[in-house]
Amino acid sequence: MNWLDSHCHINDEAFREDLDAVLERMAENDVRKAMIISSYIDDYRFALKISHPEISFKHSLGIYPGDVDTVDEELFHSYESLYKEKECTAIGEIGLDYHWNKENKERQKEIFQRQLVLAQQLHKPVIVHSRDAIQDTYDLMKKYPVQGVMHCYSDSAEMAREFIKLGYYISISGTVTWKNARESLEVIRNVPLDRLLIETDCPYLTPVPKRGSRNEPAYVVYTGKKIAEELGLDEEVFKIQLNENYHRLFGL
């Protein structure tokens, strides 16, 4: 069975120079599936053109919480019409981020809520970003139930259990390989195996031993191996489980 990356930004500028080599390294490292996340319509159109004979890509588009102040109704409707397309498997990353901006909380909540409602109407899963906003994120997700994943989960194990109860998946990034990963390690021990996913969120959050360089999907293997080791799982068994989870959430 192969590895997968449930959240990557290989459509980012950071990969424009050497995308072919990045895809080649994915295939060499047996990373055969990836969800490409687009926050902008141009990036989404670019992402749709990315292909490799040995890798299966899926696509997600969403209005990022950091961008809500620049989104007017016309732009919102442009996103909305793309969500309806078959190629758009998931809506995200959407959510709340009070780390960089606490001044526009209400606007962030409004845009998040409207995208959750669209996900309900379109029967598509969501990919949720939450930073320093976990309670407000939870409250909206509880109010507007949909399928989805908490991407790059970095809150408590206790809160993770609450998201599991709502039916969400928990996706773990390369930070689980970092020295101060105590909380992430507690999270993985508390998440049922059939709700766990792994991701790079590349070009950010590079796992050890590549930390300090640009992250890329091939490095998801370090994160996967670390989690398998921590959970005392056979790697092959873990990969099979990850693939099942990915398909259950995002479709075949």
Ligand SMILES: [Zn+2]
């Ligand atoms: Zn991301």
